[in-house]
Structure formats: C-alpha cells, structure tokens
Amino acid sequence: MQQVFVQFADRTEAQLVAPTMLVEDFAKMMNVVALFFAGKLLKNTEVISVVPQDCTLVAVSPVDGAGKDKKRKKKAKKTPKRKPHVQKKHKLSLLKLYKVSGDKVDSLREYCPRCGPAVRMAKHANRTHCGRCGHAGK
Numbered sequence: 173m174q175q176v177f178v179q180f181a182d183r184t185e186a187q188l189v190a191p192t193m194l195v196e197d198f199a200k201m202m203n204v205v206a207l208f209f210a211g212k213l214l215k216n217t218e219v220i221s222v223v224p225q226d227c228t229l230v231a232v233s234p235v236d237g238a239g240k241d242k243k244r245k246k247k248a249k250k251t252p253k254r255k256p257h258v259q260k261k262h263k264l265s266l267l268k269l270y271k272v273s274g275d276k277v278d279s280l281r282e283y284c285p286r287c288g289p290a291v292r293m294a295k296h297a298n299r300t301h302c303g304r305c306g307h308a309g310k
C-alpha cells in the first residue's frame with residue numbers, strides 16, 4: 173500500500189491506497205473532482221504510483237452547494253411602505269371650542285350627560301362622543 177496525504181480546503185487526510193488504483197477511482201473514493209500533485213493535475217487514467225510515497229495531493233472538492241451559506245437575497249417589497257398617520261396641527265384649536273361674544277364666553281361643546289358638567293363631548297360629523305365614558309349622542 174502507498175500512503176498519500178490528501179489536502180482539502182480545511183484539512184489534510186492521510187490515505188492508504190493501492191499503487192495500482194486509478195486516480196479517477198481514488199478521487200471518487202475521496203469524493204473530490206480532481207487531484208493535483210506539485211501543481212499539476214493528475215489525469216484520471218493515471219495510477220497512484222505516479223506520485224511518490226507520502227506525498228501530498230491537493231484535492232478539489234465538488235462545487236455543488238457553493239454559496240449555500242450566503243445570506244438569502246432580501247425579498248423585494250411588493251407594496252410601498254405605509255406612512256404612519258400624523259395628526260394635523262391646529263393652531264389655537266381651543267378657539268374652536270368656545271365662542272366669545274362681548275364679555276360672555278359660550279362653550280360650543282355640550283357637557284356629557286353621564287359624566288356631568290366637567291366633561292365636554294367631542295363633536296363629530298354626525299354625533300357627539302364623550303372621550304371619558306364613551307357616551308355617544310346626537
């Protein structure tokens with residue numbers, strides 16, 4: 173038997189081979205696609221005895237699965253990013269809630285009948301609503 177060292181990308185293995193074994197069969201046995209010795213590609217039809225005892229053969233591993241570890245490409249977004257709702261700024265919005273006539277100030281919002289005269293109700297297009305208790309009225 174002849175001992176050779178097979179150098180992989182990440183390790184080197186010592187192998188005992190029959191000197192009459194074809195390079196092709198040895199490569200298959202090692203699960204590599206090609207073997208190099210001293211910078212030269214060993215032909216499939218050559219036998220192992222063409223290389224000296226205890227020499228190192230450089231193995232070329234199959235390339236299937238190459239890039240397998242690469243990060244998956246980011247999925248393209250189908251819809252544009254939704255803009256978050258931003259409440260509009262109303263300057264001095266308080267003025268819309270009160271009406272000043274001379275010395276008198278009237279509130280334009282009704283008090284909530286459930287919460288009493290401390291909580292006024294919001295005015296919407298078709299209803300009024302109390303933010304404190306949820307009471308809705310016309």
Ligand SMILES: [Zn+2]
Nearest residue numbers: 284287302305
């Ligand atoms: Zn209320």
